[in-house]
Amino acid sequence: MVSTLPPLSLLPPSPSFSQILQAHAQLVYLGLATSRAAIGHLLAACAISSAPPLSYIHSVYRQIERPNVFAANNLLRCLARGQSPRQTLVFYSAMRISGVPTNNYTFPFLLQACSREPSISEGAQVHTQVVKFGFCEDLYVRNGLISFYSTCGLLAESRKVFDHCPERRDVVSWNSMLAGYVRSSEIEVAEKLFDRMPEKDVISWSTMIMGYVQNGVLEKGIDLFKEMVGRGMAVNEATLVTVLSASAQLGLLEYGSFVHSIIKDSRFPMTMALGTALVDMYAKCGRIELSRHAFAEMPKRDAFAWNALICGLATHGQGREALELFHEFISEGLRPTSVTFVGVLNACSRSGLLDEGRHHFNAMVKDYGIKPEMEHYGCMVDLLGRAGLIPEALELIQGMSISPDPVLWGTLLGACKTYGFVDLGILVGKRLIELEPGHDGHYILLASIYAKARRWEDVVEVRRLMSIQGTNKVAGWSLIEAGGKLHKFLASGWAHMDSSKIYKTIEIIEQRLAEAGYLPNISPVLHDIEDEEKMQVIKAHSERLAIAYGFMVIGQGSPIRVVKNLRVCPDCHDFSKKVSKVFGREIIVRDGSRFHYFKDGACSCHDYW
DNA sequence: GTAGGGTTAG
Numbered sequence: 001m002v003s004t005l006p007p008l009s010l011l012p013p014s015p016s017f018s019q020i021l022q023a024h025a026q027l028v029y030l031g032l033a034t035s036r037a038a039i040g041h042l043l044a045a046c047a048i049s050s051a052p053p054l055s056y057i058h059s060v061y062r063q064i065e066r067p068n069v070f071a072a073n074n075l076l077r078c079l080a081r082g083q084s085p086r087q088t089l090v091f092y093s094a095m096r097i098s099g100v101p102t103n104n105y106t107f108p109f110l111l112q113a114c115s116r117e118p119s120i121s122e123g124a125q126v127h128t129q130v131v132k133f134g135f136c137e138d139l140y141v142r143n144g145l146i147s148f149y150s151t152c153g154l155l156a157e158s159r160k161v162f163d164h165c166p167e168r169r170d171v172v173s174w175n176s177m178l179a180g181y182v183r184s185s186e187i188e189v190a191e192k193l194f195d196r197m198p199e200k201d202v203i204s205w206s207t208m209i210m211g212y213v214q215n216g217v218l219e220k221g222i223d224l225f226k227e228m229v230g231r232g233m234a235v236n237e238a239t240l241v242t243v244l245s246a247s248a249q250l251g252l253l254e255y256g257s258f259v260h261s262i263i264k265d266s267r268f269p270m271t272m273a274l275g276t277a278l279v280d281m282y283a284k285c286g287r288i289e290l291s292r293h294a295f296a297e298m299p300k301r302d303a304f305a306w307n308a309l310i311c312g313l314a315t316h317g318q319g320r321e322a323l324e325l326f327h328e329f330i331s332e333g334l335r336p337t338s339v340t341f342v343g344v345l346n347a348c349s350r351s352g353l354l355d356e357g358r359h360h361f362n363a364m365v366k367d368y369g370i371k372p373e374m375e376h377y378g379c380m381v382d383l384l385g386r387a388g389l390i391p392e393a394l395e396l397i398q399g400m401s402i403s404p405d406p407v408l409w410g411t412l413l414g415a416c417k418t419y420g421f422v423d424l425g426i427l428v429g430k431r432l433i434e435l436e437p438g439h440d441g442h443y444i445l446l447a448s449i450y451a452k453a454r455r456w457e458d459v460v461e462v463r464r465l466m467s468i469q470g471t472n473k474v475a476g477w478s479l480i481e482a483g484g485k486l487h488k489f490l491a492s493g494w495a496h497m498d499s500s501k502i503y504k505t506i507e508i509i510e511q512r513l514a515e516a517g518y519l520p521n522i523s524p525v526l527h528d529i530e531d532e533e534k535m536q537v538i539k540a541h542s543e544r545l546a547i548a549y550g551f552m553v554i555g556q557g558s559p560i561r562v563v564k565n566l567r568v569c570p571d572c573h574d575f576s577k578k579v580s581k582v583f584g585r586e587i588i589v590r591d592g593s594r595f596h597y598f599k600d601g602a603c604s605c606h607d608y609w
Numbered sequence: 610g611t612a613g614g615g616t617t618a619g
Contacts, residue, residue, distance in 0.1 A: 239615085594619095
């Protein structure tokens with residue numbers, strides 16, 4: 001039996017393709033298959049659904065004999081949201097030629113297409129059309145323009161439209177302007193605009209939070225989220241995803257878990273973006289088993305989700321598991337992306353799986369047609385370098401289709417140092433210093449190569465050069481989460497309110513280590529500093545401050561979790577191993593590139609990092 | 610029937 005109700009009104013807010021087909025069948029049955037209004041509504045349903053293929057949408061439209069602007073606008077809307085937004089403008093020209101008029105609804109879709117493409121010249125042409133047809137005063141059209149210029153980074157243009165007539169603004173105008181500043185990393189301007197907003201909705205808040213997080217001001221992002229929740233505002237998926245990403249980047253396990261509990265308590269639907277953000281958060285916070293669990297709980301998984309877990313396993317040194325997962329991913333019939341291979345190759349290099357790494361690198365190019373990017377070369381150079389195959393690594397670099405970046409040379413240099421390729425190491429080190437003369441790390445690496453060759457005069461010379469040239473030394477920091485708070489330490493810092501206690505604790509720890517027969521190691525790199533002074537410098541590395549603080553505030557049964565921005569230095573690595581042995585305490589350090597699990601005097605990285 | 614925010618990477 002066929003319903004006597006108008007069929008399209010039965011469609012849910014976001015209809016599936018099969019629901020649309022059913023509605024279409026009903027239209028045919030009712031003899032409405034060529035009705036401009038009915039087909040227009042069917043196209044509107046297609047526009048808010050994600051599934052219908054464009055070929056279907058075009059075929060529906062073609063059934064209308066003399067299309068009106070309503071039907072045409074809805075086709076534009078479908079095209080603007082589709083895979084190839086450029087088609088929107090192609091259709092717009094055709095529609096103008098065939099005599100279909102435009103109205104105020106037409107332009108927002110055209111501008112959306114130009115933002116998504118993105119195409120500055122075409123968007124500017126649309127702007128002239130807007131002027132020509134006299135829609136400059138329409139709020140939706142104006143917002144479309146603001147958003148278009150904002151996404152293309154043309155903030156001055158965007159601002160012109162925004163400022164033009166202030167009484168014709170609503171929260172969307174403000175949000176689009178805000179998003180423009182955020183996207184262009186003008187975070188202070190964005191902050192000011194946010195404070196001035198007459199009305200803020202969920203999107204205003206999440207845009208600002210996202211702005212902080214994407215520009216690396218992570219703590220502010222978390223704080224603003226706290227304020228948002230504290231004000232009793234409803235959060236949405238985008239806010240949760242963003243704040244999980246901030247927790248992940250900072251390694252805030254407690255906070256990330258708290259956000260997870262909000263999701264569970266509010267019975268938020270587990271979407272792919274949220275699930276992926278959870279997988280990533282647990283992996284980056286050192287809980288790979290919870291990451292796996294979050295992955296398993298996802299009702300559906302796309303390549304992003306798989307990539308997050310593969311990459312997570314790789315940073316945890318679980319290379320075999322990552323490869324197993326990759327094979328599962330392939331057998332599910334999904335297409336790997338270039339990021340998938342970053343994870344796979346990284347897994348191989350972290351676990352020393354030489355043949356597998358070579359195999360997957362070749363397969364990536366041959367079987368999947370993915371061009372190697374800097375990251376892939378980085379993994380390969382690391383993999384070959386670790387195996388001591390320095391000549392092969394060098395050959396790979398020399399055969400690259402893109403010009404190698406400093407990080408790549410740095411990886412090679414690290415391998416030269418480990419395997420005593422002194423001459424090549426010196427060449428590469430000098431090259432690196434030429435490329436980035438302001439980067440202190442390069443001088444330190446070159447000095448360490450000279451030190452290895454016992455060329456002390458050269459060590460002194462490089463350090464002298466560094467003191468003249470080196471400027472942009474990245475300040476090392478370590479952080480630890482305790483009592484719902486974030487504690488950040490800088491090397492030799494005294495900013496923390498418990499600093500004197502922390503330095504005392506370090507001394508007590510050192511003393512216990514000495515009693516157990518451990519003498520502190522000092523790297524030869526610091527050769528030109530007096531022994532006593534060296535000891536002071538190393539003692540105050542941010543990582544030790546964090547570990548000492550961990551001893552003070554983290555319960556005996558729990559591991560001490562530290563997140564740091566730079567790589568672990570050999571002295572601190574050694575220190576952490578000894579502490580884990582003498583105090584029977586697990587220490588988990590996430591450094592700039594991987595995890596170190598210190599337990600019983602050993603580290604999960606097997607001392608190669 | 611219109612516009613704005615989100616996840617993966619050495």
